[in-house]
Amino acid sequence: TGSVIIVGAGHAGFQLAASLRQAGFAERIALINDEGHLPYQRPPLSKAYLKGTGGPETLMFRPDKFYQDNEIELITDRAHAIDRNARKVALASGASLDYGHLVFATGARNRLLDIPNARLDAVRYLRILDESQALRDLIAPGMRVVVIGAGFIGLEFAATARAKGLEVDVVELASRVMARAVTAEISEFSQSRHSAAGIRIHLGVQVTAIEADGGKVTGVSLSNGTHIPADLVVVGVGVLPNVELAAEAGLPVASGIIVDEHLLTADPNVSAIGDCALYTSKRFGGSLRLESVQNATDHARCVASRLTGKTEVYDGLPWFWSDQGPDKLQMAGLTTGYDRVVVRGDRAQGAFSAFCYRGDKLLGIESVNRAGDHMFGRRLLGAGGSITPEQAADASFDLKSALS
Ligand code: FAD
CATH class of the missing domain: 3.50.50.60 (FAD/NAD(P)-binding domain)
Incomplete structure (x- = not known):
């Protein structure tokens, strides 16, 4: 493979670097980071961090030492241009890096109000x-x-x-x-x-x-x-995926950097992962661009496997969470296209789940303060399983029995 250069040190970029080393990848890894912080977790920015008093260090995935110990070069700079023929990344500072494989993990930016x-x-x-x-x-x-x-x-x-x-x-x-x-x-x-x-x-x-x-x-x-x-x-009116660098390098982009079911772009030496990637989904039969920690980290693990010799189709099950005041919302699966919703649990007590169906097929589960239902959904849907709407509605039906 040669050197892996990762553009963007958010959830996807960080995880890719970490997973590559975990899988025994021995060549150069450089993580280009245009934020003036060690790679950090984004979800707390609108939750615990905003509410709390802890410093930025409470958000970091790993301390500085991790990057040194694992020989992950954290380069504080901005990727400015890609020359795919020469396999070079030009940085804003004027430096240039050679790559064997390049990974766009550029994420997304705020959509600005006009x-x-x-x-x-x-x-x-x-x-x-x-x-x-x-x-x-x-x-x-x-x-x-x-x-x-x-x-x-x-x-x-x-x-x-x-x-x-x-x-x-x-x-x-x-x-x-x-x-x-x-x-x-x-x-x-x-x-x-x-x-x-x-x-x-x-x-x-x-x-x-x-x-x-x-x-x-x-x-x-x-x-x-x-x-x-x-x-x-x-x-908070949504984001725009950072696709410009890829587009300027002549790679196909649409509502994301276009990648196949292996998260590979049209160039066999270039991948894209996380919020910026519009990927071909075998599971859902179409193109998807998702914005979640699950998507970013599972994409990263899939590419790390491929770059260390275990090529597999990306097939992660989407899941997501949001903490709003005292309530924890959790989603498993994708509920797009549902035609029927079955509620399990007690809305009045503030703990219930919406099981979303198309016909008799369970597409996804959205839970409020029902972590058990959420974990059940991740396991069931991840394995391609389903339960009937009648079973979902029946409070005496034991969900665990559907997992065996
Ligand atoms: P990012 O995390 O956006 O990282 C991309 C990085 O690349 C950025 O640092 C960017 O500056 C950098 N970059 C871009 N271009 C360049 C360049 N040319 N050179 C160098 N660096 C570059 N998801 C959940 O699942 N649950 C949650 O509860 C949740 N809460 C969230 C709360 C907030 C406030 C936000 C903003 C997001 C939240 N998300 C949540 C979404 C989740 O954080 C994102 O899906 C995830 O961060 C995507 O990871 P990524 O690595 O693809 O992109």
Whole structure:
């Protein structure tokens, strides 16, 4: 294989470097990292880290020594251009690296809001450690924040901000929260919990402008004519995959860097993994680009196996979680295309799961405070199994019996 150069040191890039060494890969590994921190975990940025008092070191996957001990070169720089014929990566600093195999693990970046005053200092995003740190230092009891977007990150931030005593409004264009990701059952439950915590949720409306006075944010205007006063605006309207470097190198890209079922691009010396990769899924029969820790780390392990001689088709089962206030949401499988939902557990008690079916086939399970159902779903769906809608609905049916 020769040297493996990994562009991006997030969940995917870090895991690939670690898994390669674990599998006995003996050649050069360089991890190009354009953030000024050791590789770190992203999920806590909108959860525990934002809420807590721990320092950045609490987020790191491994201390500095790990990279030295494992001879993983952590290069703080930015990959600037790829020459695929010469197999070279040019870095922003002017240096250049030769590769045997190149891996794009470039992730995604915030989609920026394009409305009046969106560039003011009090309009913030939440993707990287520096942004989370800045928000943590900024938010204080009594402050009024408008969150734009009721996706996972927007709602996680909203719950934390509310718990810290801020006045919180969430504005969402869709007719329910997390509409792209979860069933209506989960959306409705989540909305009721956030409302009960004192968060005001505005659905089916758009923020048309941010209002300011002398550079200071004073509020937002909505498409229905409403005005919400605010000191701070936090935007969570999705991400754009970082595909430009691959595209400029002449590799096919669409809504991600296009890779096959082995996570290989059109160039046999170049792979792409994690949030930036649009991969061919054998399991789901189509192209998928997912944004999750599971996807990033399982992709990394698959490529590490291939580069150390064990080529296998990528077949990870998608799963995801989100912590919002006191509630833990967990998803196993992909529920796209479901036509029937069976609820198991007790919605009123705040612990239930939505089993999503297409016909009689179980596609996925979305759980709220039901970790057992989630783990069951990961094992069952991972093995290609199913249970009937009647069994899912029957509280006396023993899920474990379906696993044997
Ligand atoms: P990233 O983690 O985005 O890493 C890519 C890295 O590459 C970045 O550091 C980027 O700066 C760098 N890079 C890009 N271009 C270059 C270049 N040219 N040169 C050098 N470096 C470059 N997922 C879950 O499963 N559960 C959760 O609860 C959850 N919570 C989340 C909360 C937040 C606030 C965020 C932002 C994400 C969350 N996610 C969660 C999603 C998860 O973090 C991502 O799916 C995961 O980080 C993807 O890993 P990645 O390595 O593909 O990309």
